[in-house]
Amino acid sequence: MKILVTGCMGFIGSNVVPSLLNSGHDVVGLDNLFQPSIRPTDRMKEISKGRWDAFKFYKGDIREHGVLETVFAHEGIDAVVHLAAVGSVPRSFSNPGLTTSVNIGGFVNVLTMAARFQVPRFVYASSSSVYGDSHRLMKTEGEEGNTLSPYALSKKMNEEFARIWAPAAHVNTVGLRFFNVYGPGQLPDSPYSAVIPRFITAPPVVHGDGSTTRDFTFVGDVARAIEFSLAYADKASTVVNVGTGVGTSLKKLLVYLEKTAKHQPERVGDIHYSIASVVKAKTEIGFEAETKIEDGIKITRAFYEKEATNGE
Secondary structure, three states: OEEEEEOOOOHHHHHHHHHHHHOOOEEEEEEOOOOOOOOHHHHHHHHHHHHHHHEEEEEOOOOOHHHHHHHHHHHOOOEEEEOOOOOOHHHHHHOHHHHHHHHHHHHHHHHHHHHHOOOOEEEEEEEHHHHOOOOOOEEOOOOOOOOOOHHHHHHHHHHHHHHHHOHHHOOEEEEEEEOOEEOOOOOOOOOOOOHHHHHHHOOOEEEOOOOOEEOOEEHHHHHHHHHHHHOOOOOOOEEEEEOOOOOEEHHHHHHHHOOOOEEEOOOOOOOOEEEEOOHHHHHHHOOOOOOOHHHHHHHHHHHHHHHHHHOO
16 A cells, blocks of 8 residues: 555654555655654664665645645555644643644644545544543543543544544544553653653653553554554444553653652643553454563663764
């Protein structure tokens, strides 16, 4: 297949592209380079090796119809993996206009363009944040609570738009609710950086008492989940969790990293417990995470140690 990956230079995108290339697909990437991952082009080239010539890049913004029309009209796209978004719960509070214009408006632009050019398969990134104030320890599809941030709301609206509109447009969608993805390439030095790269590369700061629990999911497993979703045979649109089904508290994470943390007050909009129910992912798309947190952290820490050495 020829697959369009939006947000291809971001953390997840730059890990997904070489995975798709190595599986024999041709990949077209689209990114506005607002916040690229660490050395995305070099990393993708290294991982994809002899398949790099099957990748073509367009610089552009998903909010621009002209850019999208050019890509779809000239590339003969067979499937879309939509990853482009403005992430971070705190950033969505400080700049809700940016979050909603990209995450909602951009999503609708890409999905409707896929329908216009009769692209039948559309896999997109949702988020575990849609579970909001659900008090269930295991987050299960269909048992969501009230959303707690503009970011979470934007992802929930993506799911609802796909559910309502995509079937009538003959586009089959799979929404993947990612649970705290980590791995090589994540930016560690932004105020909006994910917890694992920040904890690895700088003195850790914990918001709250450290009992906050997350389902940390290695990015290599996320790439596999996307490939499984591209092969999903059912024509009905669906949404599934992508996680390990195992929770790790921030206290335990610090033990794995052999670090101690400075504590600060909890942040508005943060969810206290978030662990994925993985039943639906197994039954519907056949996906099951393979990487244990201990192994994923070793791979991730080795990446940042190598980056630090190369930067000296």
